[in-house]
Amino acid sequence: MGSGAEFSPLPIRPLTPQLGAQLELELGRGVDEETFRAIYRAFLRYQVLLFPPQDLPPGRQVEFARRFGEVQVHVMSQYHADGHRELYRLSNLDENGRPNGRHPDKGTLAWHTDGSWQRVTGQATIIYGEVMPESGGETHFCDMYGAYERLAPSWKARIAGLRAVHNLDFSRTRRHGEDPLTEAQRLAKPPVDHPVVRTHPETGRKCLYLGDHAEYIQGLPYDEGRALIEELNTLAVHPDLSYEHRWRTRELIVWDNRCVMHRATAYDAATQGRVIRRCTVLGETPV
Numbered sequence: 001m002g003s004g005a006e007f008s009p010l011p012i013r014p015l016t017p018q019l020g021a022q023l024e025l026e027l028g029r030g031v032d033e034e035t036f037r038a039i040y041r042a043f044l045r046y047q048v049l050l051f052p053p054q055d056l057p058p059g060r061q062v063e064f065a066r067r068f069g070e071v072q073v074h075v076m077s078q079y080h081a082d083g084h085r086e087l088y089r090l091s092n093l094d095e096n097g098r099p100n101g102r103h104p105d106k107g108t109l110a111w112h113t114d115g116s117w118q119r120v121t122g123q124a125t126i127i128y129g130e131v132m133p134e135s136g137g138e139t140h141f142c143d144m145y146g147a148y149e150r151l152a153p154s155w156k157a158r159i160a161g162l163r164a165v166h167n168l169d170f171s172r173t174r175r176h177g178e179d180p181l182t183e184a185q186r187l188a189k190p191p192v193d194h195p196v197v198r199t200h201p202e203t204g205r206k207c208l209y210l211g212d213h214a215e216y217i218q219g220l221p222y223d224e225g226r227a228l229i230e231e232l233n234t235l236a237v238h239p240d241l242s243y244e245h246r247w248r249t250r251e252l253i254v255w256d257n258r259c260v261m262h263r264a265t266a267y268d269a270a271t272q273g274r275v276i277r278r279c280t281v282l283g284e285t286p287v
């Protein structure tokens with residue numbers, strides 16, 4: 001595939017041969033239509049976009065996210081930030097700005113794709129790094145187009161037509177065990193099924209679509225489905241189809257949840273601060 005950079009008015013620097021690109025853009029003063037179209041083309045081409053350190057007030061971040069589509073208001077309302085219901089803040093700082101020793105969401109340490117536990121799943125996730133630790137707290141991305149393409153033909157035949165049931169209560173409460181969903185949150189978000197192989201609605205390419213919220217496979221015995229999901233989640237990650245981002249403070253990253261899995265790496269939450277604010281844009285029902 002061509003880089004596309006030569007046709008774009010944007011200064012684009014690919015981060016790896018496969019996915020990820022840095023765009024030298026300041027978003028704080030707003031983005032005109034033509035620039036946004038170029039950003040969106042780069043989003044579809046590179047899957048992960050990095051913007052250099054810059055001031056981006058919460059309202060501007062939400063405004064930018066709305067250009068991509070409808071922004072999700074997360075069911076876990078304890079994370080809403082800065083008076084914006086669309087913003088979700090993950091922080092381990094106490095009210096005095098000191099690390100409190102608690103990782104705010106251990107679920108993010110496992111490979112996943114945002115919003116796969118909803119019928120209408122996540123399109124872009126847009127994260128601004130307010131405070132970053134000196135070590136750890138990275139975000140890793142892997143390419144799910146490539147993950148599908150590299151599966152052996154026997155695997156592709158085996159999973160064609162399969163549907164996985166994704167469940168936030170499974171990944172959050174039962175699997176990671178901390179800060180569980182409330183009864184009301186659980187009732188608001190019942191399990192949903194999605195194809196294991198989805199077709200990206202804009203590029204038309206096939207991708208593997210599982211991750212940590214996928215609990216079992218419809219029509220298979222529970223344990224067999226679990227084992228299949230675990231195996232595919234591992235098989236999906238290829239070092240040469242991944243981008244590992246070590247954050248600088250005040251960077252912004254946008255990625256496409258439909259064709260990328262991501263995870264955060266651990267950091268020492270007792271001595272280091274990490275604060276991010278996040279918007280997730282709603283996409284569509286996977287097919």
Ligand SMILES: [Fe+2]
Nearest residue numbers: 108112113114
């Ligand atoms: Fe995530």
